[in-house]
Amino acid sequence: MSAPIIWILLPFVSGALILLLLGEKYAAYIGGGIAAFLAMIALFVPIDTALLIGSVSIKIAPAIQVFGRSFELVTADGPLLAVLYGLAALWLFGTEASGTAHRFVSLGLMIVALLTASIAVEPFLYAALLLEIAAMLVVPLLVPLYQKPGKGVVRFIIYQTFAMPFILFSGWMLAGVEASPGNLSTTIQSGVMLSMGFAFLFGVFPLYNWIPQLMEEASPYAAGFLLWALPTFTVIFSLGFLDRYTWLRNTSQIANAIFYSGVIMTATSGIFGALQRHLGRILGYAAIAETGLLLTAIALKTPDMVSIVFLTLIPRGLELSVWALALSIIKRRAYPLRFSDIQGMARKYPIAVGAIFFAHLSIAGFPLLAGFPSRLALWQELSLQSLSASLWVFIGLLGLLISALRTLAAFVMAKEDTKWEMNESPIQTVMLGIGMAGLLVLGMFPQSLQPIISNLPALFQHLNQ
């Protein structure tokens, strides 16, 4: 058995089978179980290393050939696969509580499989095509058949489609730059092409305008999954570029472009987020701010850059899943999630409201929550690099904090005689409770991530130098 078959083909086929064969009832458990099982294998069974169990020797081969090109997952990919499939399992188990199980689980598994293929494919530039196919698979999750598609989803697919040609073409040009590094015009052209491609993929300012629109139109859980999955794999893809091409790392213009894109994204989304009156849009702006932080972290000139990126990336999955799940629970009673619709909800859905508040504070970098350790590490390096950029990032995070307080104020705005109720189902309560506990544990004991994070920099050997 080879690694790409286990972590790409198996979840993809499972997703298709769940769509065709299984009903709503078991889909979440089986899909979540498969993802959790794959995470466990990635964690405990090393790739390309013989394991002796009794008299049986097991070895997972690292690569397979498809049409003359290879899909390869090496030993160093193990911890990354464990993290990605672990977080995917969290999202898939959550579908049961959010009430979106059947289609979400099957498409979710297929999307994660395709995104994993984007990490594995060689030459790695072809990942742009796989990211595009994965983005197309997300659309049925965002637009159910009974709902007219809005502008947000159309813009999303246009921007993702535009990214693909830019990245593929820039990849071809980058090879030319490597062959003749002195050719300045080719270097500039390929740099611009690459920047455009990633600007579309990440949704750099002002190309993120589809995210708040989409959060207003679509199911919060499906849109939250999209905001977790695509940027996560795009970050890994972009780290691959920086790792592979030395001149990209050493060109100060490109490093500055990434750095200031991240700072501007964080600052603008924080400020816009503070002015919103729709809970979905607030979640959208918070996700944009966090993507901005990831870009800022990628541009840091420190050997710890990869560790800081993954320290931000891992809690992001938990924060977004908890927030999106809680929103989807509240949306059933407070459609369309404007402040005027959610007044007093804290007394009807205390757990869901608490979960939203916890996740929101965590993304804003509030102490003792999961987002805090990564923000602390980021601040430390950022302050050495640029104090003005630190100030703008601070303004962005302050904006998120203000929007958290405004949201809380709207939630608790109930009449005095309103009784406290708990309308969440037991499964919803358990899922949200586990999520909130996770946010606290990762905040108070960040060293619990250390065994995983310490191995991840091995994936990008040149970036640690």
Add this chain to the structure above:
Amino acid sequence: MLAEIISWVAVALALTASTAIMVSRDWRISLGALALQYLAAFWLVTRHLPFAMGSVKLIAGWMVVAILGMTRINLANLEQEESEAFYPRGAAFRVILMGVVAFAAAGAAPAIEAAIPGLGLPVIAGGLILIGAGMAHLGVTSDLLRVTLGLLTVISGFEILYAAVESAILVTGLLAAVNLGLSVLGAYLLTAGSVPFVSGEEEL
């Protein structure tokens, strides 16, 4: 020499087809023009790719047309909406827009040929015309079918140029999957909203 002449005919066909897609309000004409556009793209792609790989793009393209056509033919109620809400600008504006695209492509093609020798002027011009036409189309429409046509036009322009620099079978296959995926997505989004909502309780 003959191949060169046919290549320029293909470029002219690509320009005419993309202009027809841009200007026409009738979806039947637009899809017919898209089919012709794929024929032109096929010829330009085979300047650098083997015939068999080029024909994959042609077949995938015609499948795209079939998918969109079959979906659109079942959505007769959209006709009225489209004629009222779609295309606030006149046909003359769109023809001028295509003229700008054609001039821009004609201006840029020799520069690109100088920078990347060996691509061939017709291939560059054809690719740039389709990319520009698709972008222009996306800029003037919000109709779902038109957006899909715009994206497919951009992708086919890109495919013409990319075929000259990359000939991997996997890429050809994945690009065909992207084309088919975009058409299925367009068909899905066109259909979305026409199916009544049935809650779980009603189903029971």
